[in-house]
Amino acid sequence: MASWNSSMDCCRWKGVTCDIFTGHVIGLNLSNSILGGTIHPNSSLFQLHHLQTLDLSSNYFSDSHIPPSIGQLVNLAHLNLSYCYFRGRIPLEISYLSRLVSLDLSDERSLLQLNQFVFRMLFQNLTKLELLSLTPINISSSIPINVSSSLRYLDLAATNLHGDLPKSIFLLPNLETLRLSYNAHLTVSMPKFNWSSSHSLRELELSSTNISGGLPSSLGTLKALKVVGFYYCNLAGPFPESIRNLSQITRLDLSYNHLEGEVPDAFSNAQKLTFVSLESNSFNGPFPSSLRNHFSGPLSLIQNKLKGEIGAQMFSSLKYLDLSSNNLSGEVEEVMFSSMQNLYLLDLSSNNLSGEVEAEMFSSMQNLYFLDLSRSGLSWSSNKDSTNTTIPHLRFLWLRFCHVKDFPDFLSNSKELWILDLSENEIHGQFPKWFGGLVALQSLNLSHNYLTSLDHLPWQTPVFVDLQTNSPSEPLPSSLCKLSYLTFLDLSYNNLSAEIPNCLVTSARLEILDLRANNFHGLLPNKFPKNSGLIHFSLSKNQLEGPIPTSLVNCTYLQVLDLGNNKIRDTFPTWLETLQELEILILESNRFYGPIVAFKTKSPFPSLSIFDLSGNSFTGSLPIEVLKGFKAMMNMNADKSKRGYLFDGAYYLQGSTSGESYDEESMILFTKNQETKFNKILRIFTTIDLSRNKFEGEIPKFIGNLNSLLLLNLSHNNLTGHIPIEMRNMSTLEALDLSYNQLSGKIPEELANLTFLVVLNLSHNHLVGPIPRSNQFNTFTDDSYFGNHDLCGFPLSNECGQHKSSFVPVSLVEQEEEEEPGFLSEMTWQSALIGFCCGLTFGFAILYIIYRFQRPRWFIDFLETITHEMIYRVQRGRKRRMNNHQKRQ
Known part of the structure; x- marks a missing residue:
């Protein structure tokens, strides 16, 4: 509009x-x-009554509504307000534009709403409509039956549609594109009849809807069909x-x-x-053999149950091949890769293949930038010197x-290498000198090897570094302070012994720092930047000492x-x-030490x-003021916004390997001395452990307000008084340990309402x-009540109503010396944070749980939830990664 000149005819x-005749x-x-800015309702724009086409797309009217005055432009045939924010x-006035042939209100953010009445009026009045795009406007409606027979293009993706899709949609004679994806409550029944051979449907996108009855064979009669998108549709059958x-x-x-x-060979x-x-x-x-030769990809068959050998005649035209997470077997030889010269991406991870491979086998793939053989069954041979071998564009290697x-050693020539994962291998010694020359390296995972030195690492370039569980026994290298872009650093489970340098915490970029299970000593740095x-x-x-840095x-x-298991001496950091x-x-x-007091905010620690x-x-x-602030432990079932996973949506550069993903949390559970790692931790995994302290007084009645708490451990304190009846409101509680206290009175009958309670320890109190x-x-079992000599009834041997003299217990100190702790008291809230898996992920962790008896129901259900969600999120991340790399190429 800067070129508009009022001295010139506006038609120029x-x-x-x-109009060439009327002007x-x-x-x-x-x-x-x-x-x-804002389009005002009295704008002179709406005085252009002869206007037939109005295109304001891809501007930024973020402070504006669509003015009702738009209805004055009664001659409009084409209206495009897409990507205008x-x-x-x-x-409603937009439905008055009865001459509209195309209407595009699509956007990348759903800031617009369309009520059901206006939505239905659009279909009722706009009988000439050929193109309609409303994604991702929140409509929250079913689709009306009276759809314009002129419609060629219909895009209602991610508009919160529900109900049944009218079958008449599939009968529209001119329909070429139908996009209804990401409407999870929309049910689609595909027609069983054969479409006419002249039917013009070219694109059918129904991903993330509920397709009932599976895919009919009649789909094959849509001869013009080019795009079929049925991702995540609950399809079953062959x-x-x-x-x-x-x-x-x-x-x-x-x-x-x-x-x-x-x-089948249907391609x-x-x-x-x-x-x-x-x-x-x-x-x-x-x-399927029909995908081998002419198909150029991308081709993804990951997470299936394909079996048998890959075959010697590989995919000569293929550019992207992902067969990870299957049951493929057989010996892999060099001849299998010789014809795959066009490959950009090869992923054979998580299979049952056999044989040795080496860098030279892939040297003919001059375009290869992504190679993942993790947990494939293949062994990487280092017998042959490969310093003269080059894979010039390799950026991702797992x-x-x-x-x-x-x-x-072929990596010494890989100047474009961006992500490298050599974890869980048998690499001994130290980094070769040439390793410092990997100037493009962004992500490095060498965890679970046998490295003895951290020298020659290119500390200035990586964003992600995982060196956990090696065996270097040296101080941290001074080169570590050269880090400029580091975002993720994991040096946990090593033998590093030193004071933590100030430079390690002064970086504003650092997001994840895990130094667990080493021999770091001295004071914590007090240099965290604003x-x-x-x-x-x-x-x-x-072995850290001193106070927590303010x-x-x-x-x-x-x-x-997580500062657990150190020698930190301080009062509770209320700040x-x-x-x-x-x-x-x-x-x-x-x-x-000391009491927990002096909070300034009304609701401390709300998350x-x-x-x-x-x-x-x-x-x-007990710190009642702290407990009152725990909003995340209250009414979680009612507040769906509190659900989900810790660090949900976080993204790092690491890439992806073998069915795991660093954009998700992981969880480490210590059962006895065995460590088990699982991806993701639900926010509903709410726990409080105040055991093994010197708290005294009564358990506050307010604790019953924590009705989303899963586990509560107050054992090994000096608590007195009765068990609060209000604990009956803790409806999600599944593990409760109040053992080794001075509690008295009866066990409240109301606790019988805690139907999810699976683990209970009330032993060593004065309950009656x-x-x-x-x-x-x-x-x-009776272990739950041991040491309460005036309790009676099942499962104890003393029956109620029989006289029995009260037992005067020994002091609490003597009890602790003489008795083993109860099964929940034995729980240690080990936080194994950042127990990440490998690949495009960062893992986050916690965990605990050591007890003697049965695993509670919540534990089993929790792990099942983790497994299903992990598969979904990992594969979504892998698909996103593939799409991103396609775009770059």
């Missing part, structure tokens, strides 16, 4: 079209004109063989469904096919658990603070209450899910009277 202005303005195209309700009739198809996505059986006629994704189904049998014994980006800080199992208040994004994002606070097994102060010397009454009877209490 850029973007303006006039009336009939077209206005101001797309991509950097316009902003309008907000608010779409006015692969639809009728797809062999779709000779024009270019893109097929049937991923994340429940399809089974063999994938011989699909000469134009450029993308196939069948991942995350239950396909078995051999690889050789996790490939029996690698030395650093692959712009700190730290999210996860874990220093447990070291500069931690600058870490306003901090979600995890941490300012960290509103903190979700896990673990200070267990230190030398903290906290895990609170562990066990094994210290805290005194006074009958044990409540209920289905839940009937499952507990």
